[in-house]
Amino acid sequence: MPAPSDRVYSESHEWHKLDGDTLTLGLTQFAVDALTDVTYVQMKPVGTKFKSGDIVGEVESVKTTSDIYCFASGEVIEVNAALADDPGLLNSDPYGKGWLIKVKVSDKSGLSSCMPADKYNAAHPT
Amino acid sequence: MLKTPLYTYHVQAGGKMVDFAGWQMPMMYTGIHEEHHQVRTSGGIFDVSHMGRVKVTGKHARKFLERLCTRKISDMEAGQCRYSLVCNERGGVRDDVIVYRMDDDEFLIVVNASNREKLLGHFEEVRAAGDLTVKFDDQTMSTAMVALQGPKVIPDLVAKLSAEVAALKRYRFLVKNLVIMKAIVSRTGYTGEDGVEVILPSMAVSMALGYVEKEAGDKSLLKPAGLGARDTLRMEAGMPLYGHELGEEINALSCGVDFAIALDKDQGEYGERFIGMEALKRTVAEGGPKRKLVGLAIEGKRTARQGNVIKRGGAAVGEVTSACLSPTLGHGIAMGFVDTSLTEVGTELTVDTGRGELAGKVVKLPFYKPRKG
Numbered sequence: 052m053p054a055p056s057d058r059v060y061s062e063s064h065e066w067h068k069l070d071g072d073t074l075t076l077g078l079t080q081f082a083v084d085a086l087t088d089v090t091y092v093q094m095k096p097v098g099t100k101f102k103s104g105d106i107v108g109e110v111e112s113v114k115t116t117s118d119i120y121c122f123a124s125g126e127v128i129e130v131n132a133a134l135a136d137d138p139g140l141l142n143s144d145p146y147g148k149g150w151l152i153k154v155k156v157s158d159k160s161g162l163s164s165c166m167p168a169d170k171y172n173a174a175h176p177t
Numbered sequence: 178m179l180k181t182p183l184y185t186y187h188v189q190a191g192g193k194m195v196d197f198a199g200w201q202m203p204m205m206y207t208g209i210h211e212e213h214h215q216v217r218t219s220g221g222i223f224d225v226s227h228m229g230r231v232k233v234t235g236k237h238a239r240k241f242l243e244r245l246c247t248r249k250i251s252d253m254e255a256g257q258c259r260y261s262l263v264c265n266e267r268g269g270v271r272d273d274v275i276v277y278r279m280d281d282d283e284f285l286i287v288v289n290a291s292n293r294e295k296l297l298g299h300f301e302e303v304r305a306a307g308d309l310t311v312k313f314d315d316q317t318m319s320t321a322m323v324a325l326q327g328p329k330v331i332p333d334l335v336a337k338l339s340a341e342v343a344a345l346k347r348y349r350f351l352v353k354n355l356v357i358m359k360a361i362v363s364r365t366g367y368t369g370e371d372g373v374e375v376i377l378p379s380m381a382v383s384m385a386l387g388y389v390e391k392e393a394g395d396k397s398l399l400k401p402a403g404l405g406a407r408d409t410l411r412m413e414a415g416m417p418l419y420g421h422e423l424g425e426e427i428n429a430l431s432c433g434v435d436f437a438i439a440l441d442k443d444q445g446e447y448g449e450r451f452i453g454m455e456a457l458k459r460t461v462a463e464g465g466p467k468r469k470l471v472g473l474a475i476e477g478k479r480t481a482r483q484g485n486v487i488k489r490g491g492a493a494v495g496e497v498t499s500a501c502l503s504p505t506l507g508h509g510i511a512m513g514f515v516d517t518s519l520t521e522v523g524t525e526l527t528v529d530t531g532r533g534e535l536a537g538k539v540v541k542l543p544f545y546k547p548r549k550g
Contacts, residue, residue: 061292084193088209090502091478109532111480113209113405116532118399142208 059165074154081175086112089141092134099127103161121163129153182321182379187272196411198290199228209405213504220327221402229293233284237309243449247438251447253278254411270423321382326372369414415542419497431466468514473537481528
């Protein structure tokens with residue numbers, strides 16, 4: 052599935068979807084395809100404050116363990132609880148039910164380092 | 178990059194192709210865990226054509242294999258296959274292999290893809306050193322090999338196709354002379370499940386697989402499974418893999434496959450010393466290997482990785498060689514080498530992943546054993 056155009060993409064394959072001052076973070080189809088089956092997700096807990104470019108969690112798969120970055124500054128306000136029971140949601144629906152965290156954004160300037168969907172899709176076809 | 182005769186089959190089945198030991202192989206088709214469960218509950222098709230298949234013939238074929246293999250070969254009957262190690266002079270492991278006895282002076286040896294060229298060179302050295310009359314015919318490219326594995330494979334598929342094959346005992350094989358080809362069918366595998374492995378001409382494999390899939394009827398009975406599932410299945414079954422639990426610098430007596438090492442095989446009729454035997458006898462004389470392979474049940478769903486340090490009370494006592502989240506058991510499992518004093522079942526150890534410590538406990542291998550019948 053190609054990356055949808057309603058969000059922006061980092062070089063490290065996170066998608067960032069901004070809605071007012073709330074940002075939803077997830078991983079791209081390209082990234083989850085490379086990871087293979089996701090087996091465990093550990094995101095920073097609600098209340099964690101972080102700066103753009105910080106590690107906000109980690110995702111384990113059959114093949115590897117990867118750090119997850121967010122390219123806006125803010126505070127974690129929700130972690131996707133469904134992933135605790137079914138981390139495979141990342142593989143089956145990375146742009147929907149497989150979202151990772153929601154963030155209350157304090158500074159969105161870091162998002163300027165991200166790519167629009169067309170550029171990401173051109174670089175990372177799925 | 179080499180392609181197996183089933184390359185097109187994999188691509189058409191949606192296989193995600195990766196480089197494995199110089200071969201384009203399917204890592205997975207729909208999902209590693211899905212394919213794993215398919216094999217544990219019904220049946221899976223694995224293309225294992227990348228593994229090396231070398232015919233060994235000649236009046237010294239038996240003697241050659243006795244020198245090569247850690248396990249006794251001469252007492253094998255035609256139609257029998259046997260798991261063995263091939264060691265170096267230091268008692269380290271060059272490879273693990275399956276030897277098929279076709280006839281008195283005719284054998285087939287199946288080796289790991291990553292070791293095929295190395296072993297072919299080694300075979301030549303052993304032949305020359307002993308001035309043996311033995312011929313090697315590498316049939317890897319001219320043949321294909323397919324494994325059908327899972328609890329329904331024998332009763333719901335093989336039994337319909339051939340009562341003779343369904344009646345095979347474990348580690349026995351038949352040579353089926355079909356109208357246009359010869360196929361070797363053995364009751365072997367690398368998943369812990371019952372099933373068969375079939376060696377047949379490259380040109381015939383696509384047609385044969387199509388026929389088997391048609392005979393299976395119900396599409397859910399048998400589905401293709403990739404290297405990802407093959408790895409998690411063999412881990413649950415506690416089976417060692419070269420490059421992980423087996424290697425040139427790993428003492429053969431530490432890998433949990435003592436059943437395949439006959440230190441007395443120079444005795445009796447057809448007795449021969451195998452390469453590495455003296456070194457392994459010294460290991461025994463010195464009280465055994467310092468470290469041994471154990472299985473660790475990990476608490477929780479996190480995955481240890483090869484190379485992670487195994488600890489006891491904060492001190493390093495070993496290293497992880499393979500690990501995964503066990504799809505069948507639902508918790509982490511790991512294999513690794515630890516100090517021999519800590520190999521007792523129930524011993525509590527931790528694994529340092531570099532991201533935190535996982536609690537684990539030594540358990541008996543295999544982690545998972547399918548119920549019989």
